[in-house]
Amino acid sequence: MSSWLRHRFYGDSTSSRPSDSEERHPNQEQEERNQAEADPESHRSLSAQAAAPMAAVSGSVVGSGDPGRGSMGGGGGGGAGGSTGAQQRGAPHPASSLLAQENHTPNLGMHIANRLVEVGCNTAFAVPGDFNLLLLDQLLKHKELDMVWCCNELNAGYAADGYARKRGVGCVVVTFCVGGFSVLNAIAGAASEDMPVIVISGVPNSNDYAQNRVLHHTTGQTDFNQQLRAFREVVCCAVTVHHLEEAARLVDQAISEAMVKRKPAYIEVACNLADLTHPSFYRPPVPYALSQPVTNQASLAAAVEAVAGVLDRAVKPVLLAGPRLRPAASREAFLALADSSKYAVAMLPDAKGLVPEDHPQFMGLYWGAVSWPCVCEVVESADVVVTCGAVWTDYTTVGYSLLLKPDKIIKVADNRVTVCGGLTFGCVLPHDFMRALAARIKPNHTAYENYARMAVPLAQPPPQPDGEPLKTTVLFKHIQAMLTPDTALISEVGDSWFNTQKLRLPAGCEYEIQLRYGSIGWSVGAVLGYAVAARGAGGKARVRDSAQPTPADATTKGAVGTGGGDDAPVSGSAGAERSAQAGTETAGADQGAVTPEGGVKGALERVVGVSAGQAVSVDKAIAPKRVLALIGDGSFQMTAQEVSTMLRYSLNPIIFLLNNGGYTIEVEIHDGPYNVIKNWDYTAMICALHNSQGGALWTTRVRTEKELVEAIRVVQEEQTNALCFIEVLLHRDDCSKELLEWGARVATANSRPPVHV
Secondary structure (H helix, E strand, O other), X not given: OOHHHHHOOOOOOOOOOOOOOOOOOHHHHHHHHHHHHHOHHHHHHHHHHXXXXXXXXXXXOOOOOOOOOOOOOOOOHHHHHOOOOOOOOOOOOOOOOHHHHHOOOOOHHHHHHHHHHHOOOOEEEEOOOOOOHHHHHHHOOXXXXXXXXXXXXXXXXXXXXXXXXXXXXXXXXXXXXXXXXXXXXXXXHHHHOOOOEEEEEEEOXXXXXXXXXXXXXXXXXXXXXXXXXXXXXXXOEEEEEOOHHHHHHHHHHHHHHHHHHOOOEEEEEEOOOOOOOOHHHHOOOOOOEOOOOOOOHHHHHHHHHHHHHHHHXXXXXXXXXXXXXXXXXXXXXXXXXXXXXXXXXXXXXXXXXXXXXXXXXXXXXXXXXXOOOOHHHHHHHOOOEEEEOOOOOOOOOOOOOOOOOHHHEEEEEOOEEEEXXXXXXXXXXXXXXXXXXXXXXXXXXXXXXXXXXXXXXXXXXXXXXXXXXXXXXXXXXXXXXXXXXXXXXXXXXXXXXXXXXXXXXXXXXXXXXOOOOOOOOHHHHHHHHHHHHOOOXXXXXXXXXXXXXXXXXXXXXXXXXXXXXXXXXXXXXXXXXXXXXXXXXXXXXHOOOEOOOOOOOOHHHHOEOOOOOOOOOHHXXXXXXXXXXXXXXXXXXXXXXXXXXXXXXXXXXXXXXXXXXXXXXXXXXXXXXXXXXXXXXXHHHHHHHHOOOOOOEEEEEEOOHHHHHHHHHHHHHOOOOOEEEEEEEOOOOOOOHHHHHHHHHHHHHHOOOOOOO
């Protein structure tokens, strides 16, 4: 990391900071702030005088023998004053401090904002509440941290999850209990899916914890640690900040663990501390240098020899990709192994998007009985299957019906290598093992040749007659044609899982699914977060809140929205021309400025010492994408209001609302009257959410293939800057054959009688 980046967010060395020997009292700090407000010129003069002694301080790093590296969580305690060998204490910084530009005194809230931006999180999703309002005030002061205000905490958590899938780390800010318990479900999903999401919750005044009082937003007890204990069950690190002296260390500890372990972390901030200063916030904290697991070289060598011996004797081995290949180094190592070995390559359903589907040895989806044609037969008949990053659940095993046996699986996951259910080698990082194995392995293309001889392409449905109700298979034939390197596909829980799994992703097209946790409604918030992260310029294009007045609003009033002025939101293809023009105007006004450092690729370049294997997927933090979402009506009803936030921030996803009158996936597992939902006028509802405010909107409802084709033409050619909402009317029983098969097997697994020992 350059010295410029190390100091970009933490203040110029010529700003006012206390010396190591000086103990500053909070009252003294408040008096100085009051004086600064009353006489700014005098305050600046005093600040310059106070900075002079700092020029003589040595530039060695506290807590590290290496002058070029900091220690984990180096921002806390005595380490807060350290700098690096690349930037001596008396030397001027290459760029002015953001805090100095704003003339803000560093405080706890701003320190948190600095740390979030440093690890690549430039957007926080939040819902205000009285215990976090002061904290939100401080976060708003950071020029490079956008705040996106969501409709509720659950959706904000889903949005942070979606953002983390694109940028590598996300953040959600909530209030105590009523907000924290609401977001808990989304964070449990992020934990299940290995998403580093930082949860920041405002909590009661630090004095209240010893007062034996009942507070609002609580369960009526004087124990205020219930929320903290609840989050400990679903995060890798949970800290509570009640004392400023510990704040920098605790914040760094939580963020560091989230980044290294790829799991959510939780930070509580007492509501009376967010705007207070402390010496540990004044100086540039030691830049993040996250401790990483290290491969045991002896264990690695033994594992490679053991596995190579098995594979060299194998007749038709196969490679199987799993979801924990998400880190960039793991994906690159997997491809190196595939290229070297020439083995046939298959993927699990939640690994779709992590393996290029144009790879010469790529067979397709392995999902037991609902696999792509011939893939299941090749995988389950292989004498050895090398699984890399696989996670096995009742869903991925189709109700535990797979025919794979442990004695034919070489498992590479969780920093361990297990050979055919026997020998296990620990302390071996997956990407290190796959690269070492790639250099040792002998090519064997037998399995792929067998697949190529028997494979048949996926069938495509013929065109439908005019007026015939649209079929699901025909819908997804046209969705396939929409996919390009500039799109990202997000699939909601339900039949969309099975239909999107059958799509071929072109190179560069991204895909997201929440298969392990499977929370119905997840995708609406995830679309919001992913679309914010995918706006372009390396994820640095700013979002503009159309609900906040700006000077430009006085002259552009009437241009915001789909119709402009007094026009109602445009609905249906008949208004395409009018809405397209308005959409272009709105997008131009709302795009926001791209920051000069837009080329920074995200967390990987902002965190010192983080290997690509455990940090951020760099390539997923660069290219702008237009999000295309497939959402069922039952799922949509759970989180629909977050479309309002997408409009508020002028985002342009394409949402296909699949209206078949109920929870189709649950119908196929176990049917009942509870799987039928009340129908909504979805297009009218979206127009009501728009209310002629925010970004451009285009909606329509389709019943036939002809109407679908026209709608797709409009969204691709005329409504590129608008949020496009297409309601697709489908028959209640029109679902994929894969869902029928999968649902029956999962139902069988769910209905197993109890085993009496």
